[in-house]
Amino acid sequence: MRRLAVLGSPIAHSKSPGLHRAAYRRLGLDWEYIAIEMRGEGLADFIEGLDAAWRGLSLTMPLKHDVLPLLDDLDEVASLTGAANTVLFDDGTRRGFNTDVGGIVRTLGEAGVGSVHRGVIIGGGATAASALVATAELGASHVRVLVRRAGAAADLVALGGRLGLVVDEGRVDDLARVDDAELVVSTVPGGTDLGVEPCGALIAHAALLDVAYDPWPSPLGASWLAGRGTIVHGLGMLLHQALLQVRIFVNGDPFTAVPDEDAVLAVMRETL
Known part of the structure; x- marks a missing residue:
């Protein structure tokens, strides 16, 4: 089983576990996604202690900044913004991504x-x-x-x-x-x-x-x-940035759609 989590503090209220679990169920993947209470001072030791079962992490503030020195590679958007909300563990490499930008663009487009x-x-x-x-x-x-x-x-x-x-x-x-x-x-x-x-x-x-x-x-x-x-609900950004994270965790690439992506997005939306 592959393991994933969202880290932050406070984190108990996070909707990310529901979004991601719905996506992986729809994709037929037996993946675990949990929420873990985490502050910046514990992040490095936590990441160092992860085993090969871990596929990736979602991060809330201030961890989006704190994680940067712990990564081997950043995508262009994370480099521009100085913030990574997504970490992919890829054959021993820690890759950082920012899906918030795409989440904003997509939810505005939908509106x-x-x-x-x-x-x-x-x-x-x-x-x-x-x-x-x-x-x-x-x-x-x-x-x-x-x-x-x-x-x-x-x-x-x-x-x-x-x-x-x-x-x-x-x-x-x-x-x-x-x-x-x-x-x-x-x-x-x-x-x-x-x-x-x-x-x-x-x-x-x-x-x-x-x-x-x-x-x-x-x-x-x-x-x-x-x-x-005209008002655009913040849950739309959360939904669409999470879909891009699912792409990263499944395909290793935020630009490659997952199979039957419209249906995946629909089941994720139902959790909100």
Whole structure:
């Protein structure tokens, strides 16, 4: 039996075991996928102690950063974002991947958001970096990153330069004034009250992807719903990034579909 797990802290609430178990059952694979409580200081010893039965790991923050020195190889997206949410054990090699970017692009596409010219990202961490790469893939030329602390978006401004798009840092309060974006991605934890009411014109014209899905809706999501704006549930990102992880664990490649993938995605969706 091949073994897999999602690591993080806290992790008991994770929906990843249900998603992955459904996928492997549909594929006829007798694979185990469990959730393990893990903090950064224990990650290296844990990985060193794994035997040959282990196929891979899914990682939550802050482990997406902590794992990088322990890996032998990173895919292009993980290298760009500085975060790996997926580890594949491949003939003695530890390979790191970032499926969050693909998860964002796919769930937005499913919601009818196939292109973006101007975007807004709230937050400055690893998920915000993935959101920035995703908006670049969707064709954005300008992204404003809104943070609470001045300078907190410096890494994202630099990443924007590497991606060929203009990234400006702003303050979260700017949500009350920004009105020229087609997409807003919030990467702040669920339940966070930003302390500002977004501009009505922004709600009317921009889709909101709220990465946090518990509790739902977030205060920001509630504002979008009250304004009858377009909102994309964070569970969609979770679903689609998990499907890409299944591709990696089964095929060793996030770009190669698994057999009967539409049916696999359907049974995964049923677990949410």
